[in-house]
Amino acid sequence: MASEHSESQETNSTSLVEDSLNISFEDINYTVRHGVLAGGRKTILHDLCGTFNAGELTVIMGQSGAGKSTLMDILAGYSKPTSGSIYVNGRVRNEKMFRRRSCYILQDDQVQNMLTIQESLHIAADLKLGNHISGQQKKQRIEEIITSLGLTRARRTRAGNLSGGQKKRLAIGLELISDPPVMFLDEPTSGLDSSISKQIVYLLHLLARQGRTVVVTMHQPSAGLLYMVDRIYAVAAGRCAYVGSVTQLLPYLERMNLMCPPYHNPVDFLIEICVENASGLVESSNNGRNNNWCTNISHETDSSIIEKSNLSNCEEVCLTTLPTPKEDPTSKILLALKSTYSTSFCKQFTTLTRRSLLSMWRDPAFTIMSTGIHCAMALFIGTLFYNIGSDAKYVRDNYNFLYFSLMFLMFTAFSSVSINFPEEIPVIRREHFNRWYTAGAYYTSTVVSALPKQTVCTLSYAFIVYWLTGQPGEINRFASFCLILLLVSYVALCKGLLIGSLFNVKNGVIFGPFFIMPFTIFSGFFLRYTDAPFFIRWLFNASFLKHGLVGVVLSIFGMNRPNLVCSDMYCHYSYPIQFLQDNGMVGEKFSLAIVALISIGLIVSVLAFVILKIRLKSKW
Ligand SMILES: Nc1ncnc2c1ncn2[C@@H]1O[C@H](COP(=O)(O)OP(=O)(O)OP(=O)(O)O)[C@@H](O)[C@H]1O
Numbered sequence: 001m002a003s004e005h006s007e008s009q010e011t012n013s014t015s016l017v018e019d020s021l022n023i024s025f026e027d028i029n030y031t032v033r034h035g036v037l038a039g040g041r042k043t044i045l046h047d048l049c050g051t052f053n054a055g056e057l058t059v060i061m062g063q064s065g066a067g068k069s070t071l072m073d074i075l076a077g078y079s080k081p082t083s084g085s086i087y088v089n090g091r092v093r094n095e096k097m098f099r100r101r102s103c104y105i106l107q108d109d110q111v112q113n114m115l116t117i118q119e120s121l122h123i124a125a126d127l128k129l130g131n132h133i134s135g136q137q138k139k140q141r142i143e144e145i146i147t148s149l150g151l152t153r154a155r156r157t158r159a160g161n162l163s164g165g166q167k168k169r170l171a172i173g174l175e176l177i178s179d180p181p182v183m184f185l186d187e188p189t190s191g192l193d194s195s196i197s198k199q200i201v202y203l204l205h206l207l208a209r210q211g212r213t214v215v216v217t218m219h220q221p222s223a224g225l226l227y228m229v230d231r232i233y234a235v236a237a238g239r240c241a242y243v244g245s246v247t248q249l250l251p252y253l254e255r256m257n258l259m260c261p262p263y264h265n266p267v268d269f270l271i272e273i274c275v276e277n278a279s280g281l282v283e284s285s286n287n288g289r290n291n292n293w294c295t296n297i298s299h300e301t302d303s304s305i306i307e308k309s310n311l312s313n314c315e316e317v318c319l320t321t322l323p324t325p326k327e328d329p330t331s332k333i334l335l336a337l338k339s340t341y342s343t344s345f346c347k348q349f350t351t352l353t354r355r356s357l358l359s360m361w362r363d364p365a366f367t368i369m370s371t372g373i374h375c376a377m378a379l380f381i382g383t384l385f386y387n388i389g390s391d392a393k394y395v396r397d398n399y400n401f402l403y404f405s406l407m408f409l410m411f412t413a414f415s416s417v418s419i420n421f422p423e424e425i426p427v428i429r430r431e432h433f434n435r436w437y438t439a440g441a442y443y444t445s446t447v448v449s450a451l452p453k454q455t456v457c458t459l460s461y462a463f464i465v466y467w468l469t470g471q472p473g474e475i476n477r478f479a480s481f482c483l484i485l486l487l488v489s490y491v492a493l494c495k496g497l498l499i500g501s502l503f504n505v506k507n508g509v510i511f512g513p514f515f516i517m518p519f520t521i522f523s524g525f526f527l528r529y530t531d532a533p534f535f536i537r538w539l540f541n542a543s544f545l546k547h548g549l550v551g552v553v554l555s556i557f558g559m560n561r562p563n564l565v566c567s568d569m570y571c572h573y574s575y576p577i578q579f580l581q582d583n584g585m586v587g588e589k590f591s592l593a594i595v596a597l598i599s600i601g602l603i604v605s606v607l608a609f610v611i612l613k614i615r616l617k618s619k620w
Contacts, residue, residue, distance in 0.1 A: 020054030113160030165196035244293025382468025392571035421500025484551035
């Protein structure tokens with residue numbers, strides 16, 4: 001096969017003019033580390049070869065653990081093979097170019113639950129088509145997709161309320177916006193009943209018939225689906241057991257004296273006998289090189305397929321209005337762009353922020369609950385420390401109140417993001433891989449759209465407690481107090497994003513406190529900076545809570561605050577300067593606390609972004 005392929009790199013110009021992309025691969029090996037300490041390696045794919053053509057629906061099938069998803073990941077460009085080559089129309093694949101012409105719909109595909117089908121498609125069109133396609137054309141494209149995928153009646157239904165089949169169709173529709181000629185789908189029918197599975201496979205069959213190369217993995221396609229499948233690629237323990245048409249499968253097996261019982265699904269039979277006859281099958285298929293059994297690919301008419309597969313319920317899926325890639329200029333307009341992404345960073349950022357805010361607006365329960373909790377806690381704390389602010393007798397209590405406020409805001413901001421953010425990762429992974437937006441645009445929009453809620457919650461809390469605890473009625477002190485609380489909650493929010501980027505929800509809940517608790521120890525509240533051993537003092541400077549505590553204490557007791565009234569015989573802290581001195585804060589500066597908080601916030605944000613980027617690149 002190698003000789004058939006030109007070794008020249010696939011050039012941009014050739015990709016631009018080609019509407020159909022045939023994919024072939026040669027000697028694909030994939031090895032992973034097996035046991036970090038043992039240093040062993042495990043080979044998952046062994047010298048796999050094969051060809052998947054445009055205009056055909058190819059199903060990669062095999063037992064669980066055979067290596068289907070691994071092969072699919074490699075073909076889609078999601079992971080790199082350890083060795084081997086992939087060709088597009090006979091030329092070595094240019095990965096960057098290929099990713100612009102293909103899409104990958106993952107198994108755990110998730111959509112934005114709070115948005116309706118129509119809104120999701122509009123956002124996808126804004127991100128994937130940008131300003132290169134006019135508003136009118138975008139609208140027309142969305143209408144075509146909605147009609148073709150049979151989603152007209154559900155167009156105003158939120159994705160979270162859609163059935164499994166409708167959700168899958170929406171996921172496919174979102175990628176069809178930019179009309180990629182190559183589509184990869186990992187287990188598109190998993191979790192769906194047989195009638196919905198038929199609908200999905202019929203849709204994929206029609207998409208293939210329009211000239212696309214459609215490759216899907218399926219554990220074990222049922223007999224009812226096989227009429228719509230053009231090519232089967234059976235994987236057995238990382239090797240190819242059969243490549244060819246459905247109709248040729250039985251003759252292929254019979255030639256090897258493997259007789260499928262009458263009325264038995266040949267695919268089920270192949271899967272059953274795969275293990276014990278693996279070596280013979282792999283030899284016979286020449287590990288995917290033997291294309292003799294592909295000659296009879298039927299290309300049956302739609303009416304005969306509908307009849308044979310009993311597709312009466314599926315008439316709603318009908319691609320009559322969707323133009324074929326040949327007729328549709330969208331893909332070519334997008335390919336002519338120099339950049340990998342169709343839209344600028346700004347456009348991606350504004351569209352993603354709009355989407356986040358819209359989702360938040362649609363699901364106000366979380367925002368209302370958060371604000372409610374902040375207000376309720378503020379009332380409780382305000383009542384507990386009622387009117388202590390101007391009395392020298394309660395300076396210690398006031399200090400405790402200030403520290404508690406920082407801790408409360410830190411934990412609420414941290415946990416709200418560290419729990420919510422990991423749930424978004426599967427959506428971001430798909431959209432980012434399919435070049436909707438850069439990781440930077442997504443990350444920036446996430447931070448920016450989280451700020452309004454955090455600001456409202458923090459200011460509600462600050463306003464209530466400041467007033468109830470009877471702090472000085474000076475606008476600049478109140479403003480400084482609010483500013484510090486806001487900055488502390490923003491830094492905690494960024495730390496939440498960092499943990500959310502690193503861990504899933506479960507591990508985030510377990511490990512999150514380990515990441516945040518050390519900052520409480522080095523805040524200066526439990527152990528004063530001046531009392532700490534010399535070699536750990538730097539940890540105080542790295543603790544945002546220390547700078548937060550300095551900031552709030554200075555805003556209440558610093559800035560030349562006059563002496564406090566004493567309601568007792570003797571008050572040790574009638575002179576605010578005395579309190580600052582005892583807590584080692586005399587030399588501290590409010591402006592430095594602000595600078596330190598902003599710097600720590602920026603460092604944590606950058607770290608969270610880098611981790612998110614790494615996570616999106618890897619499968620972790
Ligand atoms: N990173 C890895 N480390 C160790 N083993 C791995 C790794 N990735 C995949 N495997 C193993 O490789 C084999 C093939 O995995 P793959 O997910 O491709 O199978 P599959 O055919 O798609 O299975 P399923 O139908 O259950 O999804 C499995 O045995 C899996 O455990």
